[in-house]
Amino acid sequence: MYECRNAKHFFGLILLDILVFSICTVFFFTGKKLLSSSADVNSEKSVFLPVIMYHSVFSGSPEKYIVTPVQFENDLAWLAENGYTSVTAQQLTDYVNDRGNLPDKPVMITFDDGCYNNLSDVLPLLEKYDMHAIVSVVGQYTDVNAENDPHIPSYSYLTWDDINRLIASGRVEIGNHTYNMHSFKGDRKGCSKNPSENEEEYISALTEDLNRLQSEIHEHTNTLPVVFAYPFGFISKESMPVIRELGFTITLTCSERPNYITRNPECLYGINRYNRSGFYSTEEFMNKIFKE
Numbered sequence: 001m002y003e004c005r006n007a008k009h010f011f012g013l014i015l016l017d018i019l020v021f022s023i024c025t026v027f028f029f030t031g032k033k034l035l036s037s038s039a040d041v042n043s044e045k046s047v048f049l050p051v052i053m054y055h056s057v058f059s060g061s062p063e064k065y066i067v068t069p070v071q072f073e074n075d076l077a078w079l080a081e082n083g084y085t086s087v088t089a090q091q092l093t094d095y096v097n098d099r100g101n102l103p104d105k106p107v108m109i110t111f112d113d114g115c116y117n118n119l120s121d122v123l124p125l126l127e128k129y130d131m132h133a134i135v136s137v138v139g140q141y142t143d144v145n146a147e148n149d150p151h152i153p154s155y156s157y158l159t160w161d162d163i164n165r166l167i168a169s170g171r172v173e174i175g176n177h178t179y180n181m182h183s184f185k186g187d188r189k190g191c192s193k194n195p196s197e198n199e200e201e202y203i204s205a206l207t208e209d210l211n212r213l214q215s216e217i218h219e220h221t222n223t224l225p226v227v228f229a230y231p232f233g234f235i236s237k238e239s240m241p242v243i244r245e246l247g248f249t250i251t252l253t254c255s256e257r258p259n260y261i262t263r264n265p266e267c268l269y270g271i272n273r274y275n276r277s278g279f280y281s282t283e284e285f286m287n288k289i290f291k292e
């Protein structure tokens with residue numbers, strides 16, 4: 001009995017040793033792997049990415065949100081001459097998920113609101129300079145305004161046919177800019193939370209609006225946007241669960257700062273953009289946005 005107890009004690013100690021050794025081994029290798037992977041991430045330099053926000057491009061007088069086709073062409077010529085490559089939402093998403101690389105000098109070109117001149121005046125110049133862009137549309141503008149009064153470069157919006165032509169060009173990806181929250185309604189600015197509603201009410205209203213435009217874009221174009229542009233740059237943190245739930249992987253703001261892109265997908269939420277005001281020359285604007 002005594003011996004038996006001793007033998008049990010002896011084998012118990014051996015088992016304990018094996019267990020401790022196994023745990024140490026697992027921690028050693030796992031810890032080493034974690035340390036080396038974080039070192040890999042840290043050693044990889046983040047990528048400097050300025051993003052340009054345009055709206056309307058037509059032959060009129062330049063305004064804060066209007067540039068002329070000549071100004072737009074000067075911008076593209078400057079980018080091309082200085083070796084910049086416009087990147088797509090797909091390229092950015094691939095990069096942060098470690099499925100691809102970005103060009104040496106990347107820039108992103110975006111358009112908000114879905115103006116018809118993005119097709120009539122912008123697309124031919126994107127083709128001429130081999131550039132790509134994201135056009136974020138407002139559902140109601142396309143459904144109602146564009147259908148009622150189409151194809152005037154100074155004020156019309158893109159119809160669903162126009163949007164399909166942009167997609168078919170292979171140069172434009174479509175983003176969501178809300179179905180009907182591109183406004184100031186009561187205390188709600190853009191799609192931000194109205195202070196008088198609770199979180200549940202806000203999430204319900206935002207989901208209904210964004211989902212409506214996602215569904216319509218899918219129905220009309222057979223594509224589903226991954227980019228969401230906050231109207232006027234008004235952001236509520238409560239929007240994030242809705243954004244993720246609906247499958248958006250990139251959100252665009254109006255904060256005028258550069259971006260530093262890493263291999264972490266989270267860095268694509270809250271992309272900063274510089275508004276291309278028509279009041280600047282190309283050189284003035286480019287000097288501002290490419291200053292690291």
Ligand SMILES: [Zn+2]
Binds near residue numbers: 112113182231
């Ligand atoms: Zn807008």
